[in-house]
Amino acid sequence: MTSPSIVWFRDDLRLADNPALRAAVERGEPVIAVYVLDEESPEFRSLGGAARWWLHHSLVSLRDRVIERGGAFVLRRGAAASAIAELVAQTGAGAVFWNRRYGGPQRDVDTQIKTSLREGGVEVRSFAASLLFEPWTVRTGGGTHFSVFTPFWRACLALPAPRAPLPEPRELRGPTRVPASDELDRWSLLPSRPDWAAGLRETWEPGEPAARARLRSFLREDLRGYDTTRDEPAAGNTSLLSPRLRWGELSPFTVWHAATEHEGAGRFLSEIGWREFAWHTLFHFPQLATRNLRPEFDAFPWPRLQPTHLAAWQRGETGIPLVDAGMRELWHTGFMHNRVRMVTASFLIKNLLVDWRRGEEWFWDTLVDADDAANSFNWQWVAGSGADAAPYFRVFNPELQAKKFDRDGHYIREWARDAPTEPIVDLGETRKAALAAYEQMRRAR
Numbered sequence: 001m002t003s004p005s006i007v008w009f010r011d012d013l014r015l016a017d018n019p020a021l022r023a024a025v026e027r028g029e030p031v032i033a034v035y036v037l038d039e040e041s042p043e044f045r046s047l048g049g050a051a052r053w054w055l056h057h058s059l060v061s062l063r064d065r066v067i068e069r070g071g072a073f074v075l076r077r078g079a080a081a082s083a084i085a086e087l088v089a090q091t092g093a094g095a096v097f098w099n100r101r102y103g104g105p106q107r108d109v110d111t112q113i114k115t116s117l118r119e120g121g122v123e124v125r126s127f128a129a130s131l132l133f134e135p136w137t138v139r140t141g142g143g144t145h146f147s148v149f150t151p152f153w154r155a156c157l158a159l160p161a162p163r164a165p166l167p168e169p170r171e172l173r174g175p176t177r178v179p180a181s182d183e184l185d186r187w188s189l190l191p192s193r194p195d196w197a198a199g200l201r202e203t204w205e206p207g208e209p210a211a212r213a214r215l216r217s218f219l220r221e222d223l224r225g226y227d228t229t230r231d232e233p234a235a236g237n238t239s240l241l242s243p244r245l246r247w248g249e250l251s252p253f254t255v256w257h258a259a260t261e262h263e264g265a266g267r268f269l270s271e272i273g274w275r276e277f278a279w280h281t282l283f284h285f286p287q288l289a290t291r292n293l294r295p296e297f298d299a300f301p302w303p304r305l306q307p308t309h310l311a312a313w314q315r316g317e318t319g320i321p322l323v324d325a326g327m328r329e330l331w332h333t334g335f336m337h338n339r340v341r342m343v344t345a346s347f348l349i350k351n352l353l354v355d356w357r358r359g360e361e362w363f364w365d366t367l368v369d370a371d372d373a374a375n376s377f378n379w380q381w382v383a384g385s386g387a388d389a390a391p392y393f394r395v396f397n398p399e400l401q402a403k404k405f406d407r408d409g410h411y412i413r414e415w416a417r418d419a420p421t422e423p424i425v426d427l428g429e430t431r432k433a434a435l436a437a438y439e440q441m442r443r444a445r
C-alpha cells in the first residue's frame with residue numbers, strides 16, 4: 001500500500017524553488033499535485049477578471065510540466081478545508097505539504113486544515129517560499145513590527161541572507177490511480193462574452209518557463225539602466241516580474257540570488273523589499289484592503305460618489321493625458337507602470353475625491369499582478385492612510401509628472417492618442433478642495 005504525498009499549490013505555481021514539492025519528492029511516496037479554486041472559505045476575496053485569466057494559463061503550464069515529469073495533477077473547487085480532506089480520504093495520502101500564505105483568512109484556513117489533518121494522523125508541513133523574510137522574524141528594537149520602510153529593510157538586510165533557491169525536481173512519480181480532477185475549462189476563468197483578453201494575450205505568456213526567461217533578459221539587458229530610468233514609463237526597463245511573483249512562477253529567493261550576482265542591483269532589490277514590506281504589513285493588519293491603517297483617516301469627509309467621474313477614470317476619459325494613458329494601458333494589458341499607478345491613484349483620490357477603496361477594487365479586477373498585499377498597501381500609501389505613506393498634501397500634478405517622466409510624450413502617444421482633451425475637473429481647484437477635506441479630517445480628531 002502506498003501513502004501518497006499531496007502538494008497543495010496555491011500562490012506558488014512553479015516547480016523550481018518549491019520546498020513543499022521538494023519535501024514530497026524526498027518522502028519517496030507517489031506525488032499528487034493539487035490546486036483548489038477556493039471562493040468559498042470565509043472572507044476569501046474572489047479573484048478579479050485579469051487575475052483569473054492569468055491563473056488559467058499558469059495552471060495549464062504547471063499541469064503540463066507536472067505531468068511531463070510523471071506526477072499527477074488534480075484540480076478541485078470549493079472550500080479548501082473540505083476539498084483537501086476529501087482528496088486525502090480518496091487517495092489515502094499520508095502527508096500534505098504546502099508553502100505558506102500570509103493573508104489573515106488564508107492563515108485561518110491553513111491552521112484549521114493543519115490541525116484537523118494532524119488529528120487524523122496525516123503528516124502536514126508548511127514552508128517559507130513566498131517571502132524572503134518571515135513576518136514574525138523582522139522586529140524593531142522594541143519588539144514590534146516596522147511601520148517605516150527604510151529601517152524595515154535595514155533590519156531585513158541585517159538578518160541571515162535569504163537561503164539559496166532549490167533546484168527543480170527532474171522526475172515526479174504519480175500514483176497508479178490518478179484521482180478525479182475538475183476540468184479547467186469548466187471553471188470559466190477566461191472571459192468569453194465578450195472576450196476582452198486580446199491585449200493580455202498579446203502582452204503576456206504566463207507560466208514558469210516564460211517567467212525564468214524574463215528574469216534572465218531583465219538582468220542581462222535592463223538592470224543597468226534601471227536606477228536612472230525606472231520611473232519613466234516609456235523606457236520599458238522595469239522587470240515586469242510582478243505577475244510572476246504574484247503567482248509564484250518565480251520565487252523571491254530565485255530573483256534575489258540571480259540579481260545579487262549582478263553589480264548595481266541594490267535599487268531593484270529594494271523594490272523587492274517593498275514587496276516584503278507590503279506583505280509584512282498585511283500580516284500584521286489583515287484588513288488592509290478595507291480599513292484605513294491610520295484610523296484618523298476614518299474621519300475623512302469623502303463626498304458622495306459621482307459615478308460619471310469614476311467611469312471616466314476607469315475608461316481613461318478624464319481629459320488628463322497621463323491619467324488616461326495609464327488607465328488605457330491597464331485595460332489593454334492588465335498592467336500599468338508604477339509611476340503611472342501612483343499618478344492615476346492620486347488623481348482618483350485627491351482630484352476626484354473618490355475613496356481609495358473604489359480605486360483598489362478597479363485595480364483588483366484589472367491587474368494581472370493584483371495581490372492581497374501590494375494593491376491595498378499601495379492604494380493606502382497614495383491615500384496617506386497607509387504605512388510609511390506619502391503625506392496627504394503631496395498631490396501629484398499629472399501634468400508636471402508627464403513633463404518629468406514622459407518628456408518626449410512617447411507613453412502618452414502610445415496609449416492616449418485619441419483620448420478626450422477637455423479635462424473633467426480643474427486640477428488646481430480640486431487640489432484645493434482635497435486639502436480642505438484633509439484639514440476638516442484633522443480638525444475632527
Ligand SMILES: Cc1cc2nc3c(=O)[nH]c(=O)nc-3n(C[C@H](O)[C@H](O)[C@H](O)COP(=O)(O)OP(=O)(O)OC[C@H]3O[C@@H](n4cnc5c(N)ncnc54)[C@H](O)[C@@H]3O)c2cc1C
Pocket residue numbers: 230238239240241242243245246268271272273274275276278336337338339341342345363367369370371374375376378379382
Ligand atoms: C496604486 C498602486 C497599486 C499597486 N498594486 C500592485 C499590485 O496589486 N501588485 C503588485 O505586485 N504591485 C502593485 N503595485 C506596485 C508596483 O506598481 C508594481 O509592483 C510594479 O509596477 C510592477 O512592475 P515591475 O515588476 O516591472 O516592477 P520593478 O520595478 O521591476 O520591481 C520589481 C518587483 O518589486 C516589487 N515591487 C516594486 N514596487 C513595489 C511596490 N511599490 N509595492 C510592492 N511591491 C513592489 C514587485 O514585485 C516588482 O515586480 C501597485 C502600486 C500602486 C501605486
